[in-house]
Amino acid sequence: MSSGVYVGNAYKDAPEEHGWLLGHFRTPGDLRHSRDVEIKWGVHPRGERRAAWVTGEERTALLVLISGRFRMEFRDHSVVLERQGDYVVWGRGVDHSWTAEDDSVVMTVRWPSISGYRAPDHL
Template sequence: MDLITGNAYDQDTRGTGWFLGFSDWTRHGLGELLHVPREQSLDGLCMKWWDHPAGDDSGLGKPLSEGRTVSLLVSGESLFRIEFSPHPDFRPEGLRTVLLRRQGDFAAWGAGLHHRWHALERATVMTLRWNLR
């Protein structure tokens, strides 16, 4: 599954704070999902900032992921669940659950995954999505 998780505060950014981009230190994890080579063209850049009340749920029927996506918890002391699956019905085999609970927790994923989310507690999440050319 083309998915990595972590916390922005814990990333080795060589003192810069840049944990996503063209710097060599973003080259880690499966598919190097946080690395965008300097010469790489992008399109379809989108950013979403959303304050999810407790109980907010995406339900099913979200489109299959394209390109790369990063969801980052920007609120503190929250609990936000994202589930990923290669199957549209989210059957147990292949299901991966990620909990964003600490400010800076993130999930980054590539194309071809189904995902759904649920705010277990109020959570503000920033999501960035883009396609590589």
């Protein structure tokens, strides 16, 4: 990092925080520290699923499919993202989970950045 600029690589940096590149959990003073927004680079092999449902969500989220086929599950329906650029947005209080139907890369943006639910390791 130099002169207020950080250059990184999502595949290299993401594992440091379970995929999260930017958010409140980064060290204050790091340009990637933010209480306004969180950004995640998720790399998921086929068949991987979230270990537990997210309940009581306090943030709004956007998930964009970069590659693969990815299913977002909500209590009353599911959405399959299958074309690069497909995305889904859900609001506060919406319970959700997910499954990678093919090897998938997704980018998630959540706001605001607050301490929240963290699932155990994936199944």
